[in-house]
Amino acid sequence: MRLPQQFYNQPTLKVAQQLLGKFLVHKIGKKTIISLITETEAYVGPKDKASHASRGKTPRTEIMFGQPGFWYIYLIYGMYYCLNVVTEKNDYPAAVLIRAVKLQPENNKLKTDGPGKLCRALKIDKKLNGQPAFGKTSLWIEDNGLKIKPSQIKKAPRIGVDYAKEYKDKLWRFYLNN
DNA sequence: AGATTGATCCAT
DNA sequence: TGGATCAATCTG
Numbered sequence: 001m002r003l004p005q006q007f008y009n010q011p012t013l014k015v016a017q018q019l020l021g022k023f024l025v026h027k028i029g030k031k032t033i034i035s036l037i038t039e040t041e042a043y044v045g046p047k048d049k050a051s052h053a054s055r056g057k058t059p060r061t062e063i064m065f066g067q068p069g070f071w072y073i074y075l076i077y078g079m080y081y082c083l084n085v086v087t088e089k090n091d092y093p094a095a096v097l098i099r100a101v102k103l104q105p106e107n108n109k110l111k112t113d114g115p116g117k118l119c120r121a122l123k124i125d126k127k128l129n130g131q132p133a134f135g136k137t138s139l140w141i142e143d144n145g146l147k148i149k150p151s152q153i154k155k156a157p158r159i160g161v162d163y164a165k166e167y168k169d170k171l172w173r174f175y176l177n178n
Numbered sequence: 179a180g181a182t183t184g185a186t187c188c189a190t
Numbered sequence: 191t192g193g194a195t196c197a198a199t200c201t202g
Contacts, residue, residue, distance in 0.1 A: 055187080058186080059186090060185085060187090074186090075183095075185060076184095077182080078183030078185070079183055079184080080183095
C-alpha cells in the first residue's frame with residue numbers, strides 16, 4: 001500500500017523513524033526499482049539552522065514550506081542529488097532526508113549507502129522535485145507491512161551540519177542497525 | 179586531508 | 191555580478 005498524504009502530516013521526527021524499513025519505489029517506464037529505506041534524517045522547522053528553510057522561503061526551498069507528502073530534491077556540491085520528502089502542515093517547513101537504502105533484491109551491485117549515491121542508483125533527479133509522493137506517481141514509498149521495533153532504530157547526530165550551532169548535536173539521524 | 183563541481187543566495 | 195557557501199563523494 002502506498003503511504004497516503006496523511007502519513008506525512010505528522011511530527012517530522014516520527015515520520016523519519018517510521019520511514020525506516022519501508023520500500024522506496026521508483027517506476028521508470030517498464031522498470032520498477034524497489035529499495036528498503038535504512039537511514040533518514042529529520043530537518044524540522046524554521047529555527048533548525050541545519051535546514052535550508054532556516055534562512056526563509058526562497059524559490060528553491062518553498063517546496064519545504066508547502067503541503068506534506070511532496071518530494072524535495074536538490075543538487076548539492078554541484079554533483080549529487082539529495083532526496084527529501086516534505087512533512088507537517090502547510091507553511092511549516094520540515095522534511096525528511098532519505099540518506100541510505102538497500103536495493104531489493106540485495107544481489108544488486110549498485111551502492112546506495114549515501115544520499116547522493118542512492119539518487120544515482122535509483123535514477124532520481126530534479127524532474128521529480130515538487131512531485132507528490134502519494135497517489136498516482138512514479139516515485140513513492142510503500143508500506144510493506146514490516147514492523148520495526150524501537151530497539152532496531154539507532155539515533156545519531158546528523159551529517160555535515162557542524163555549522164548549525166545548537167542544532168548540530170541533535171540526534172535527528174535514524175538508521176537500522178543491520 | 180584535498181579536490182571536485184555548479185546551483186543558490188546574499189552582499190556589493 | 192561576484193564570491194562564499196554547501197544536508198557529498200572519490201581518491202590516495
